[in-house]
């Protein structure tokens with residue numbers, strides 16, 4: 001965990017009473033979570049509990065309608081920002097299912113993203129070196145730089161490409177949605193090392209969504225949150241992940257899904273916080 005100096009200097013993402021609907025169906029039922037730079041939080045929960053919905057809502061996916069609550073980054077209203085503004089503000093999402101971008105090479109994509117986020121185009125010569133070194137650390141074949149983004153990439157290659165972006169963009173808050181799924185043992189180690197490098201800078205707060213404690217043996221979380229029925233129903237340290245792996249989620253049956261239907265968000269809902277972003 002980061003020391004207090006790093007924390008004071010770093011960013012804070014605060015989620016309060018967040019409720020989110022998709023196609024009029026309420027998926028998130030009141031999420032409260034604070035992530036500070038240098039901290040690593042793991043979210044574990046059953047399929048369909050809303051973990052990816054939380055990730056998308058933070059990143060600003062238009063299909064996910066925020067119906068209540070607040071998300072702020074260092075006090076700035078994230079929900080009021082467009083998707084690209086969120087990225088520029090320092091919010092990064094590694095998607096569970098990364099999308100293919102035909103016609104755009106990895107190299108062009110990464111340099112455009114770095115330009116948008118850093119506010120100026122990195123000098124070509126320096127950039128080529130920076131990208132090559134980052135790819136080397138992630139054991140990626142340099143030929144990937146010229147391939148179209150995610151087109152024909154294997155599952156594991158897509159995940160490495162997400163972590164390549166993470167390392168090059170150095171966001172304030174990184175949400176990694178099942179970055180470990182489908183990775184072989186060697187790839188899992190390489191990807192975890194990438195996350196740990198970013199984490200050790202102390203400037204990035206990491207939210208790791210996962211089903212497996214396997215990755216948590218490489219990336220030790222400071223906090224583990226249990227996500228059921230669209231909200232956090234339990235919290236603990238790294239040891240909670242081991243307990244979940246042993247016992248599953250049955251002890252939380254019924255949690256998060258209040259009898260009689262929808263429960264109002266617990267946290268205070270700021271006026272104007274409701275948005276259709």
Ligand SMILES: Nc1ncnc2c1ncn2[C@@H]1O[C@H](COP(=O)(O)OP(=O)(O)OP(=O)(O)O)[C@@H](O)[C@H]1O
Pocket residue numbers: 022023027045046047048049050051052053054063096
């Ligand atoms: N675009 C969408 N259209 C319709 N339903 C959706 C959409 N996105 C999410 N949902 C529904 O919201 C619920 C939560 O989905 P979400 O993907 O957030 O779960 P998850 O916790 O990430 O699950 P998993 O562990 O399987 O990845 C599911 O019932 C899902 O079908």
Ligand SMILES: [Mg+2]
Pocket residue numbers: 051052053096177
């Ligand atoms: Mg998911």
